Amino acid sequence: MKEFTFRILAGANIATIIVMLLIGFSDRINPTAHPLIANLGLLFPAFLVANLAFLAFWLMFRVKWALIPVAGLLIGFQPIRIYTPFNRNAATPEGSIKVMSYNVFYFSTWDDTAQPSEILSYIKRQNPDILCMQEFGSTGRKREIADSTLSAFYPHHDSADSPERGDEICIYSRFPIVGKEKIAYKSKGNNSAAFRVVTAKGDTTIVVVNHFETTGLSLDDRSKFHAMIKGDIRNREAEQESRRLWHKLGEASAIRAPQADAVAEYVERHKGQSIILVGDFNDSPISYVRRRLASVLNDCYVASANGPGISYHYNAFYVRIDNIMCSDHWTPYRCHVDNSIKASDHYPIICWLKRG
Template identity: 35%
Template sequence: MKLRALFTISSRIARILLLVGTLLVSGAYLLGAYSGYIPPVRWIIPAFLGLFFPALLVAQIGVTIFWLLAWDKRRLLLVAAVWLISLPQLLVYFPISRAEKSLGTEEESLRILSYNVCAFGFKPHTKTSPNATLQYIKSSGADIVCIQEAMLNQNPWAGVVSKTLRSYLDEDYPYINVIRVNRGGSTLALLSKYPIKEAKEIPLPSWVNGAVAYKVDIRGKETLVINVHLESFRLRRVDGEDYLRLAKDGDAIRLKDALRAKLSPTFRSHNIQANIIHDLIQSHGSGRVIVCGDFNDTPLSYARYKIGEGLEDAFVSKGNGLGISFHTRPFFVRIDHILFGPAFRALRCEVDKTASESDHYPIEAVLTTSGVTDPN
């Protein structure tokens, strides 16, 4: 009798511990899924959970499989509720959609390309040895190209120079604007088939990154185009390897301290930068808005959520899968985004993984005004 009672007590304790573990995993998973709604300056833990959402997703799948094998209906109802609550955010992180076959007429469609070119691969451009990134942009057929890290070299043998950029692309893009933000920091460029009426740097607090707002006359209507390069985490491959090693060794304290020291300041910077860009978009008072660029943050982040408030995400609307745009091991994530206002709708959006000259893949969207009631 005593052994049976002891076994019963032990069984109850085990089930309680399993339930507590399930609640902790599911709670962290939901907090990561909805981390974009919580400003990092107020509470930074959700930002970390959002960044490591894939690991939380795997843990939640593990919990689900466990209760399926145990066939505990009450626990399965709890797990099912968690999946149902997280579904909208899962479709942001991993959208499933169908691109429209018809891209409309040239008068209605607008091809947008956003590309962090990593200084054009630090490779020169000559007639006999053309720069692959410049070739890609020229052949893209995009109407508007937002470029980040478009560093132009002074020496034509060390990289792309300004004169080469303009002479090679001006036939396709008669309107070119290049600005080095934050007094000599990152270079942002806009290549356009349509007149650029105005270009102003958005005053963002940053070490080297920034954003530029352009007023572009697209078929007689002014459109606000914002080229974004938010604060970088400055993560190197060796950083990722160190984090994996600490995790493998089970050194949770050192891993936590390393991540907090490296990531926390950037999360807070993104919070402030996103708020500034959001306010600018709201003050524009028009649905004719397009935001492109390297957000240096995930689809579930506060930065993407805040900047995209009132806008649509082209990849979420018409993309498929993870859409990984940053591909430096061990970091694989979608941090490049194209957002647009209610004056447009997306027909197609994809990340082109054939372009491998940079540590980013380009992201392209086809927008249209067809079938859209202009809110202006």
């Protein structure tokens, strides 16, 4: 019976590895053709953890069979590294510039404008050279304070609205901004824009700021998802709700894919020029959107960060959806997601870049 049990567990381990690999390489599939497959990447960490649990089990009870999960880790090295990279933390070289991307959630947790904004205070402490924000479009007194505070530290700034003014992306820079170009794609509330920034004498860098299509889940949807994770919704109701939410996520993925294609094509048209790309992708690391853009630029997080880097942290959706990428003109250092500030539904992502 003991040997039979081990063989059953070995079969389960192999099955886990197969599913992990299928999910890990699902980012090759275009969501416009297969929207229900597009969000499988959200499940990747569950199968990775399961395989690691099998590894621990075999090391305790049957060392030779630990080769099974080890083989899975080796075969799945590429998606594992994308999801949770490990790198040496090299020192930041002199002359590097500090880039931050931050979805500030319309400063919605800043309730009393008589008190300092936690987000604005944080930005002043971090002091990035180039600051890019999504969901910046607050109004009234909040907007006045944000503009005046940031303008005191950044002599150059610009912004771009979505077609129906659903979202505003912006850039604040210590370097001159000498041009702006919207990147056209279909969306009502989201957008992308390219800003030309003079990062050095005679050297212009295109900074592409993105906020791709949102997940399509309402606050009520996210609350129900959180309730399912906690086990507060059970049986048939939970099954029906999960199917409904999965369909909504798939529909949003099918919209994001051509948006990412449009931005990637823009980058390809400007091949050979210095480019930094940042933003809220609203998609997991194992996704068509991230892979499409990483095919034309270097993913700074994968190249220089450590761990999964969870950047979205509301309603049980814990995933890295914020990104910084760059052309070969730059070398990334110490990219990381800073979870020390919880004033938005996102954490900021920060990276130092050194011009080659």
